[in-house]
Amino acid sequence: EPEVTQTPSHQVTQMGQEVILRCVPISNHLYFYWYRQILGQKVEFLVSFYNNEISEKSEIFDDQFSVERPDGSNFTLKIRSTKLEDSAMYFCASRDTGEDTEAFFGQGTRLTVV
């Protein structure tokens, strides 16, 4: 069964450093998403991406965040200058077109900012 794949599974970075989280969505899917989950809190929507552009973003997704689909298969989330409060589990998801389709999630990347 096709899966959404995220790398790395765990990333430790120093405060102020840039970090790129990578995702390979399911190949025929057209909608892509990033969510995050701070330890002990709910899963929160960050951004959705469709047709090579951001379609919706939350207030969390400020200028420090960016997304890209550089080569037609990867979907990346970049945090330009990490802060301690960016420490969280980051989930990528993808979905096929159509009202009825479900979102498939990756296994997550745990980002720890020290």
Place this chain on the structure above:
Amino acid sequence: AQRVTQPEKLLSVFKGAPVELKCNYSYSGSPELFWYVQYSRQRLQLLLRHISRESIKGFTADLNKGETSFHLKKPFAQEEDSAMYYCALRPLWGYNKLIFGAGTRLAVHP
């Protein structure tokens, strides 16, 4: 405001007991409601959705628009049901992000 509330952080039951995981939502319209499950060390996966009205792994959930609820039920819990359960809402407009509740950890004891 769009919101999903799962009032219980932890639900602890014995094997064979009935289970009800509560979910209430706030949305000015007709959303889609989902239950996602996350077993230990695994990814979030869809358990069921209100539009399909099916039973998965013995779980059912009925959308009650009057009470704005979408509680998840199972008559006889099994140990393998132990997991985190997330209720989620998907607005019918926009690019279909999911709005999650805080999750309920179900622990089924032998």
